[in-house]
Amino acid sequence: VIRRRILLGVAASAVTLGVVFVTAYFVTGDTTSRHYNDGQGPLRSTNSPAVQSGAFPADARGPWTMGYRLCVQSGPVTVLTVAPDKTVGDGYRVLGVLARHITNTSVDTPIIGVDGYPPTLPNALHPDRLVPAANFLVTSSCSNKTSYDELLVGWDNAHTSQGGGWLGIDVTYRAAGNNHVVSLPYEILICGPAAIRADPKACVS
Amino acid sequence: MKRFSRTRLLMVAATAIVGVALPSAAAAASGQPTLPVAPAAAAPAPAEVDQTVLAAPAATAGPVVAAGTLVDAAGHPAAGKVALLAWPNEQTLLAIKDGQHFDVPTVGWAEASADGRFAVHINPSLVPAGYVAKDGQIDLRVKGWTATSEGDSMLSAKLPPAGATTMTTAPAAGAGGTAVQVAAPSITLQLSQPRSAQPTAQPAALTTGVPGWCNGWNQIGTHLNWTTVGETLINNGSDRGLFFTNSSHSVTEGSAISYGNNVWGTFSASGSISRSNSVGGNFGYQSIWHSYQIQSEYGNYKFCSSGAVMYYTVSLIQNTGGFAIASDGFFTAAACAPTPGNGFLWNRAQTTGSDFNLSGGVSVASWIGINLSLDSAWSTTSNVTFQINRPAGSICGNNNYPSTSQRVEDMTT
Secondary structure: OHHHHHHHHHHHHHHHHHHHHHHHHHHOOOOOOOEEEOOOOOEEOOOOOOEEEEEEOOOOOOOEEEEEEEEEOOOOEEEEEEEEOOEEEOOEEEEEEEEEEEEOOOOOOOOOEEEOOOOOOOOOOOOOOOEEOOOOEEOOEOOOOOEEEEEEEEEEEOOOOOOEEEEEEEEEEEEOOEEEEEEEEEEEEEOOHHHHHHOHHHHOO | OHHHHHHHHHHHHHHHHHHHHHHHHHHHHHOOOOOOOOOOOOOOOOOOOOHHHHHOOOOOOOOEEEEEEEEOOOOOEOOEEEEEEEEOOHHHHHHOOOOOEEOOOEEEEEEEOOOOEEEEEOOHHHOOOOOEOOOOEEEEEEEEEOOOEEEEEEEEEEOOOOOOOOOEEOOOOHHHOOOOEOOOOOEEEEOOEEOOOOOOOOOHHHOOOOOOOOOEEEEEEEEEEEEEEEEEEEOOOOOEEEEEEEEEEEEEEEEEEOOOOOOOOOEEEEEEEEEEEEEEEEOOOEOOOEEEEEEEEEEEEEEEEOOEEEEEEEEEEEEEEEEEEEEOOOOOOOEEEEEEOOOEEEEEEEEEOOEOHHHOOEEOHHHHOOOOEEOEEEEEEEEEEEEEOOOEEEEEEOOOOOOOOOOEEEOOO
16 A cells, blocks of 8 residues: 555656646746846847947047946836956956936937046036946936936047957846846947957058 | 546646646747638739640649748738749840840749638749849839739849759848748738729830830840948048958849839839849058949849830849948038047948948939939948047037937047
């Protein structure tokens, strides 16, 4: 009798495990951390496959602040870290990474880039509140053209012979209790042999 | 013994439950179609299809080059037949003169089952010389029909090495489908046209310069068409704009089908054909508003049966390699953003196979007299660069921020 009960229990467990396995696989989603490209996942930027670069001449004098849109497909999300996806050369210096939230108007606009770091932003009368990018809460929806969150990367020329810079920006963020990374297709470069080898089109002059 | 049997029964039951669940779930996850076997409705073939090929059993030895679902005008699956018709390759099309007849042979067919699913094998022995490109690429008309309706599409496939039985169709856009591994659904072939009310005479306006009796496929003209592929809008004379592109060209082809009214109809079916030659160019830095164009040659063709025009088709013949710079106008900016200056370079590069929307397609209305727009599906790398030579600049988008806008321009201030 005991052996029969054991066998019955084993059989029942096998059935239960099978059903649970199938149900878990097809009903629940995978909730682990993911690495997204732009246009995927909760945090996004352009929603476009286009790669955009900002390249400074080898002899240009900084510093500068470069701006990149952040928006949420579903959110809000909290930025944890900002880092290059890949680097080339040694001819650049990263001065810091800030963030801001603006309501886009004709005098308070997003930036592609401006002189100085921290930046002198377009609206001098009502300077936006700049905060460190770490722990910045991104709330602007990707479908909203007025509410705008912006990542601000401080950049300078290290005046080396090679130039160089960032190829892609990786933003690690937390959304719905999970950490994810999105690789944004932005390049920041100081022109020179290293930058030209990495992206010949960025420094065409 | 009794206990053993009961145990075995329990284990078998458990295995059966799990075993039934997993294969069906796995099949659903894999996306592999289940092709039910059902008799198709008997229907006479359209005149375009070779009856002698249909009289033979459908080929199963050659590779599958078209698979998908046959649907009626309302989008519901339909049982019927699907045939493959080989379209001449680029060199053959270039040799055809206006008014000249050419063959579009039937090279395979298959039944579409009750759920519309079909998978058509090509019979290589039916493909004549001059229809397969050097790299193995072949353009195919895909013709579906039932007793009451018919539909068309175009697709390109690359014939596999001898002995292979599956292959991958070329990337395509629009109703012609997308790049797929055959043996899985690849195209939705819509039976958009009725099979009744045939025209009784050739439309006089379209026979100008076309001697002889129309029967089968005939070329009725060619046209060089310029497609705008990019622009640089510079408003400050200190700044410069650069555009360059490199493309392998795949064009979505419109197919006009006119039944009984003797005029060019609307292009109710489409597909894509592929040309392997690359086009593009570096248009150099410009300091005013410019758009950049490349040249392609299109052919327009008609199919007649017993003198009655049944179909019109416009399709790419070749990319000529020509490119030109044209004047362009700026737009009212929707959103602007400041940039650094003193030689700062802002570049936006797009490498996709998606449609290039800036041109709004290839306008051919001016030369064939119908309102047709061919979407030009460019497998393209397009680069737009602005060089800001002032101490600081500004770039604007026409419908959004510059980073996401469809069009961008360099602003004066």
